Amino acid sequence: MPPCNSEDMALFAAATTVTIGDGSTALFWHSRWLGACTLAAAYPGLYNHSKRKKRTVREAIRDDTWIKDLRHGDTLTLLPDFIRLNRQITTAATVFSDGTQDTIRWNQEAKGQYTARSAYAMQFQGRLRSTMDDLVWKTWASGNIKFFAWLLMMDRLWTNDRL
Template structure:
């Protein structure tokens, strides 16, 4: 967001000549400047507000893209100051080239010369177009989104990261949704010792989706914590084998006033299942509904004390005095 806001300075510097700081060096991050440079296309009118060597104004490209060897021979200060109007009036741009050109550079030079012969300046104002918005105008929102083009999406992000829960529980669930927890399936892929079957039900191979949603033990546990708040109908069924998808459907079924509390409740429930599983695997315990319910209630009271108001609003009891 900071980079997107910094690009706003660059946009105003380019398009608003009335800004009192227009001629000053703006301290922006290199990533912000790089995105700005590739996002602006200029349409030349008078040519007084378009930089000849660096702006994208010829065929939608900058001269650095069309003739890199020629541009490399131009001093940096000149590239940052020379406008299109100054360069084309009287064909003064060749005088900016301060060092010799190779054969490739000479070829680019003559190609550039031919292309510039077709450029005619007019009395209209120069226009700068922001490529990431249909209006052609800059917005911080479009710049922010441009930074995330190609990023991997995470559908449950809002109900996970916006819910009230300790950070360690959120991080665990984030890993679980991405199937990154060290359950038997993940250990087997790496040739590491692992349990032959689910420690809860002993009926199928273990993976994190099974532990949290598909296991009969997990379903009984979810029923016992959802039933007191009137959401027993949201208990995972046989068709619910992906935790994140079940969570999405359960939240959709709940009343809007209960959704925040439900998100915290589901995070707490998943955390309790994971801790109970680990106790069975590493401490030799036995899966027991009564035990996990006691662990769940103890943890719930701690969350109440820590300020989990959404759980209290859900009707799961009040924090102890």
């Protein structure tokens, strides 16, 4: 499978894993049900060429409907990606369990449940913490002076040279 492009991957798709039950909830292109990222991010050429982008996994795999969605226009350039994706789907051998819903697991928590705290922490993961924040916000000064100092640190003051 081609590597995921983090710019194309949505936060939700990056933080969740979908387990297929009956396949009627998970989206073929937009859910992380097959591999490290969504199929839309892994195969952008196929995704852009597809007529129906909101098919569920069950709809798309049954009778190879996802292939029928690609049958229009010039498809020769899509052939290498098509072969890789078709092989990946065939190798996965997805079996649908009627009566069992698809499940979504939040990978950022041990229990698999979404929390706003874990989503917030994920957005700032890898960010270096500056001690300058403490110098501005923890000092004894009025709020407007703290705010002015923060704007100065962030280079957001509209001085003459910026205007």
